[in-house]
Amino acid sequence: MPSGDQAGRNIGPYYIEGVVGKGSVGIVYRVLNKQDETLALKVFVPPPGIEPDLLLTRFEREAQMMMRLQHPNILPVVDTGHIDGCAYMAMPLIKGQALDEILKKKPRFNEVEATEIGWQIADALHYAYENGVIHRDVKPSNILMTQDGHALLADFGVAYAMDDPALTQAGHIVGTPAYMSPEQAVQDKKMDRQSDLYSLGVILYRMVTGRLPFSGTTPEILHAHVYEKPAPPSSIASVSPEMEAIILRAMAKKPANRFLDGRAMAKELLELNQQIREQSDGQNGLRAKFNRWLTRLRS
Numbered sequence: 001m002p003s004g005d006q007a008g009r010n011i012g013p014y015y016i017e018g019v020v021g022k023g024s025v026g027i028v029y030r031v032l033n034k035q036d037e038t039l040a041l042k043v044f045v046p047p048p049g050i051e052p053d054l055l056l057t058r059f060e061r062e063a064q065m066m067m068r069l070q071h072p073n074i075l076p077v078v079d080t081g082h083i084d085g086c087a088y089m090a091m092p093l094i095k096g097q098a099l100d101e102i103l104k105k106k107p108r109f110n111e112v113e114a115t116e117i118g119w120q121i122a123d124a125l126h127y128a129y130e131n132g133v134i135h136r137d138v139k140p141s142n143i144l145m146t147q148d149g150h151a152l153l154a155d156f157g158v159a160y161a162m163d164d165p166a167l168t169q170a171g172h173i174v175g176t177p178a179y180m181s182p183e184q185a186v187q188d189k190k191m192d193r194q195s196d197l198y199s200l201g202v203i204l205y206r207m208v209t210g211r212l213p214f215s216g217t218t219p220e221i222l223h224a225h226v227y228e229k230p231a232p233p234s235s236i237a238s239v240s241p242e243m244e245a246i247i248l249r250a251m252a253k254k255p256a257n258r259f260l261d262g263r264a265m266a267k268e269l270l271e272l273n274q275q276i277r278e279q280s281d282g283q284n285g286l287r288a289k290f291n292r293w294l295t296r297l298r299s
């Protein structure tokens with residue numbers, strides 16, 4: 001089983017060029033396949049001191065789920081299996097960065113950027129749910145941004161597969177506290193598609209305000225998600241009423257008060273995105289017209 005740098009070696013038909021990154025249950029390598037195409041190869045490596053069987057089952061299930069999820073905003077898996085005793089999944093190597101890395105350099109996004117990312121991920125979540133999958137860990141580090149601004153949802157490692165929920169029951173809270181829905185925080189077994197939409201609402205909140213809605217220790221954050229109202233985004237930064245309404249609806253405490261599904265949320269985000277762009281184009285047109293008029297007066 002590989003551990004650490006394996007540059008210059010082969011895992012089956014894949015030639016390893018170097019390490020791209022490391023996760024909780026795997027190492028991601030930059031590899032070449034037999035056609036000299038560059039890919040990312042995620043190889044299962046369990047953390048020390050932890051029984052690997054359930055984690056391996058989840059890793060394999062993630063690969064199987066991602067193989068069947070074919071959506072323009074979901075990172076595709078192009079190959080999966082076992083080679084030389086190693087479980088793996090092969091994916092395109094994305095030229096870009098995870099959203100969390102971008103947020104470290106650019107704490108706040110304008111609403112055009114936020115809605116552009118938001119509608120793509122909302123649509124991906126809707127597609128995943130329609131195919132029997134709830135992601136359960138929607139957060140900036142699981143959203144990859146290509147160099148041309150295309151958003152890709154990744155890492156279905158803790159996803160709830162509705163056709164086999166036993167694989168997700170590990171006796172502990174699953175998800176990331178900062179982005180966790182109230183029903184995740186209380187381990188509600190009736191968790192549905194609206195849970196992922198809540199997490200996306202938190203991401204949008206973070207993008208347009210520059211901060212998370214709740215902070216503190218993990219128990220404090222979980223308590224806040226369940227019982228406390230977030231400060232309105234407009235009280236922190238310059239946020240339009242339309243954007244604020246979308247965020248606060250997505251982050252409603254009761255799932256029934258959120259968007260019905262990802263498609264409905266994507267529709268509102270896309271409409272707001274287009275509205276802002278049209279207003280900007282109109283303002284630019286008026287500014288250009290004024291400048292032409294001013295030039296004629298001066299000539």
